[in-house]
Amino acid sequence: MPRRPRTRRTNQDTFTRPSPAAVTYDLSERRHATIRVPPGSAWTSGPHWHVAHTEFLQVLSGTALVTLAGLDLRVEPGDDVVMVPRGVVHEWRRADVDPWRLKDSEELVVREWTEPSDGAKEVFFRNLNGLILDEAASNRSEGGSSWSGALLELELWNLFWRADNYPVVLGLGGGWIGAAATRVLMGAAVALGWVLGRPGVYDEYCAR
Incomplete structure (x- = not known):
């Protein structure tokens, strides 16, 4: 795409x-x-x-x-x-x-x-909102698709990794099983993001 x-x-x-x-x-x-x-x-x-x-x-x-x-x-x-x-x-x-x-x-x-x-919070919020707002604007003008939604999720997981934000997945909480599940999903997303050139952090969103 x-x-x-x-x-x-x-x-x-x-x-x-x-x-x-x-x-x-x-x-x-x-x-x-x-x-x-x-x-x-x-x-x-x-x-x-x-x-x-x-x-x-x-x-x-x-x-x-x-x-x-x-x-x-x-x-x-x-x-x-x-x-x-x-x-x-x-x-x-x-x-x-x-x-x-x-x-x-x-x-x-x-x-x-x-x-x-150290500025990580600002980087996180600027890219989080930039990604979500641009995706919403694109959906209004072109119509949404599951593919674009999946790409947004991929971008967000790459952003989470870069900005020290680890989401709980599968309702597993913060124990070692939950932490392991998050890290496995995050590692896969980061690898795929690298292949597709979707790092989750962009100069267009970051403050000068």
């Missing part, structure tokens, strides 16, 4: 994706990302872990449901910053909406950063 041109986003700092998993990433501050999840959005970070980075989450508005090593935490503004140690499976999203609590209808705003602060 011929490669479609990628949208140059080197000067873009805000990325918005539509419903049902509506989300906005603000990358204007290089040290951290600010992620906004509107009411009704099904967006989730997905369960994953990091090998080389400790992650921090600070809720600025709304209520987040943070799952950390299988434990669910409701986190609100004023609560302690959530620290996610290396190797610990975690996921975050909007907390369940309670129609009797007005604050649950607020936009969820979370500040996210990592240590070391």
Whole structure:
């Protein structure tokens, strides 16, 4: 399949994706990302872990449901910053909406950063959004296909590997079996990505 041109986003700092998993990433501050999840959005970070980075989450508005090593935490503004140690499976999203609590209808705003602060988080979010937004635009103009969807998945797995983001697969969790399954799939995707020239990280998406 011929490669479609990628949208140059080197000067873009805000990325918005539509419903049902509506989300906005603000990358204007290089040290951290600010992620906004509107009411009704099904967006989730997905369960994953990091090998080389400790992650921090600070809720600025709304209520987040943070799952950390299988434990669910409701986190609100004023609560302690959530620290996610290396190797610990975690996921975050909007907390369940309670129609009797007005604050649950607020936009969820979370500040996210990592240590070391080496730019990997920014590279990840810029390429993640660039790939997804360009694929969505292509589907609107040309119609989607299972082939293009598979190529996007391949790109994303290559990005995950390059940006220290290890997704949980097959519902296996973060034990040694789950970690092994993720690494096997990731290794196969990276090898195939190398053959097809699909590295998952592109100059067109990265900041100058």
